[in-house]
Amino acid sequence: MNTIEQLRWRYATKKFDTTRKLNDDQVAVLKEAFNLTALSFGLQPVKLVIVSDDAKRAELLPHAFDQKQVTEASHLLLFCIETVIDEEFIRCYFDKVKAVRNTSEEILKPYRDFLIADFNKKTSEEIEAWAKNQAYLALGNLLTVCAMEGIDACPMEGFMPEKFDNVLGLGHEGLKSVLIMPVGYRADDDIFSTMEKVRKEISESVIEIK
Template structure:
């Protein structure tokens, strides 16, 4: 399957086959893909919860406007953003860079200082908006990887953030949920699987400048 074939194959799955479970090897690929997602400044202000527990999925379905995908999927992925991007968070990132790349501190210092100063001027809403953009990058990446691995998925914003945070104990971890992605395998009777894709003509969405 080519990359385009995979993208044509995927759709927002509305009904999963509850008896089909994604094997651990595929889940490991998804985890690695999440971690390899590019983020602004390379700061990775996001985390992903992988939930397979059916009781917990059912509880979350209740605060997801009763959308069946949340509890019928194989695994439920919850994308979260860090609530605190401060000097310590940024410094830890540069410590990793120094350790992995053996980059001299004098080389890292100017950019590190810039980021610390820049984020110190942002309020919590600005930081949350920036972090959420990174979560969308990760979501797009995971959707593509799932398609390539022929794993079905349904990206969702339709859930009560505060309730998710409460049920999953995210506040204590200084996290906040922002996106949900049920993954698994489509049910044979999911009528949405047969729908033709509706997209604008390519000439209307891609502009070429010679």
């Protein structure tokens, strides 16, 4: 499969085919790809919430400014951040490193202590901003994976996070929604699917220092 060809194929889908659904294997690929996203420090302060229930998505629709992709797509993906990222959160990550890699405490301690001290210096607003950046990284990764898998997607910031959180009870899970992305298959009559991409020339967007 040609990577550039697939990236040219993808676009922010405006109208989905409501008769076509992703199968379990495709959803499993998206979940695995999300979990494999390269994130800062490896801490994974993000979670993916997948909503396929039609009634629940209809309830969310007004809080996404009635953008029909929310209900017409096969699945709705929510990129969420942890509301509590503290010393215990960091220690849990290093406990997992120790368990998976059998890394010695002598090697782990300096880096763990550095991260704990660094995060202790940050305000809650700074930590939340950092976590949101990780959500964008995860979304970008899934956009590319969707393109490679022939899955249509539409990344969206235009929604009311607090309303979504209330409808889905995300606060009880210690989460805040940051981004949403409906996924599925484009409708045959989505005129945006045939439009040429508008991009700068590579010479304008890339600087090479040799």
